[in-house]
Amino acid sequence: MITIKEIAKQLNMSTTTVSNVIHDKEGEVSKEKRRIVQEFLDRVDYVPNINARNLAQNESKIIGVALKARADKYENLIMDPFVSELIGGIEETIRNAGYFMMLYISRDTEKIMRHVSTWNVDGLILFGMLDDDGIRVSTKYKKPIVCIDTYSIEGLKHFTNVGLDDEKGTYEMVKYIISCGHEKIAFMSDNTKGVDLARLTGYKRALKEAGIEFKEEDFLKIRPKSDEIDASLEEICRRALDYTAIMCVSDLYAVTLMSALQDRGIRVPEGISIAGFDDNMLGSLYRPALTTVHQDVKKKGVVAAQTLLKLIKGEKTDHQITLPTRLVVRDTVTKPRKSSFYGFR
């Protein structure tokens, strides 16, 4: 790899002159010399040594992206289109701004933060990392941080968050379900924290507004670990018969549930209506096509990246940036079955 020093030597001039041409400094180099140097640079295909440059300038032009790894059967599923799209949006945005992306997939916040400090990354995007532990670790970190889909009240004092109005999205969907005539509507998820809690809350609000009472048993908890998923689905399918519609916290769970119901001869939407949340290909390719709440995941990545770039430049941003959702009506929510008909076949 050719260095500035070597170039300067071959052209019989100083390194500063060469450096000035590289950095396009106006009025420091004569037209003639500028031309000579530029020609030489192009000819030898000069690329700067980034370590030297960063060392001299004390920056890295790297943005760290940390994703929480999951360890259940659905690891791949959860890493599903959501992560691909998100990363795609982030990568595109930061690359266009001259930054690069360092990807971490881990559950160890502390370790990641250590790496991030080591590499002197200019900023950080966190997805699914911020439990209370993560917050404690990352508040020590001095560079800008943008979180995605974080609901921690404590966290939001310290960080910028890019998220969704999950509550409203679910509220509108459940309202729509109710408008189709349903009264017995369950909610399915695997936890009651963060995003899932917000969506649950929206569901409850819609029920309340329609004068439908929520009972604890209306929350159908799926246990996605590989050794529990089957038993879990078995139980949910049995309990599903008490309802005419189920609001699922994600498209993945909606499709998983539909498959399980289908396997037991219960038809969607004839026997039971199902709604999802996310609007990814899982639901759009399934038949019946899933009625769901749309979110623009790629945009989430783009906005998170743009926000981080602003913070790096020293600009201020809102602490909370909320992207819109949209109802996508397809085929899995219709009017409720007559109580005697489950759609068995």
Next chain:
Amino acid sequence: MITIKEIAKQLNMSTTTVSNVIHDKEGEVSKEKRRIVQEFLDRVDYVPNINARNLAQNESKIIGVALKARADKYENLIMDPFVSELIGGIEETIRNAGYFMMLYISRDTEKIMRHVSTWNVDGLILFGMLDDDGIRVSTKYKKPIVCIDTYSIEGLKHFTNVGLDDEKGTYEMVKYIISCGHEKIAFMSDNTKGVDLARLTGYKRALKEAGIEFKEEDFLKIRPKSDEIDASLEEICRRALDYTAIMCVSDLYAVTLMSALQDRGIRVPEGISIAGFDDNMLGSLYRPALTTVHQDVKKKGVVAAQTLLKLIKGEKTDHQITLPTRLVVRDTVTKPRKSSFYGFR
């Protein structure tokens, strides 16, 4: 950020001594001093400046991962579980080896190679990047390169490839389809290069072995661009009626086709049998569950990363590493319909 120099000053010793403790050099530092320094390092939570370290050692501990971006309607779909799983496998492997991952998503091989040189990455993993143009650019690159799913004959002289026996996988599937009694079997894909060509070849071999003639029209070409996909599927669905089974080049296309057929009242497998390739969640969650050829995508990533790490260490590896496939028999391939019955409903 505290530096070695500062530590040395505070402890009243030389930077070399501190450095030696950091690098755990045996027999260079006395037990007592080693203890003192180590304690201090722990206390101040020292992290080295990676730019300085890399500059001094002329390495980067970064591995570049370049993915070819797609620009069709299925951009997100193609970026689907495959990419997530692949990246997951790569990231995990290289992180455990003390490396980091720099992710590029682009169609511009030249640009990526330039970045990669700039950053002085220690090695490169390429997926879907190596058309002839890409090969020309990247042969100039001096660091180790591992490709994934590359079939270029020219390329394989220069690089190591991690792939699949696509030909055999498809061959076995089509053989299975034939064993179910099918004779009119189409093949669906969007191109006839690389992986798709290999799978097509396997399909043809199975036909030939069974004494079934392959005609050009048996290749159903899907055009995945957003403005063509619908017309393309319409035509394929019409032509599908001439066959009793369709071997699809991927699970994505298999599920896409099944949805389109379903929308036109043609039932799978009653009216037509469908087989896929990849075995991702798209097919396993669909109902009827997709009969497909399994490949372990995460392992592909792991093996690619391990291979690259070997090359970086200077070890030799095979030019071609082939992972196994496995037939996954589920519900979309059964015996052929009686010629009068298309399963319409």
Next chain:
DNA sequence: CAAAACAACTTATGCGCAAAAGTAAGGTGC
């Protein structure tokens, strides 16, 4: 017991770059 080897250090150098400080020649203003 002198020469050689060794243990435990320190000093000095250089990685490639950016940028501050220095230089020298020619121009400008009053």
Next chain:
DNA sequence: GCACCTTACTTTTGCGCATAAGTTGTTTTG
């Protein structure tokens, strides 16, 4: 015509680290 810019350079410094090359006192060895 002297002080003061300006232009177009060069020399020097230092970022933080690793390491080669020195230094000193102690032990081993033939």
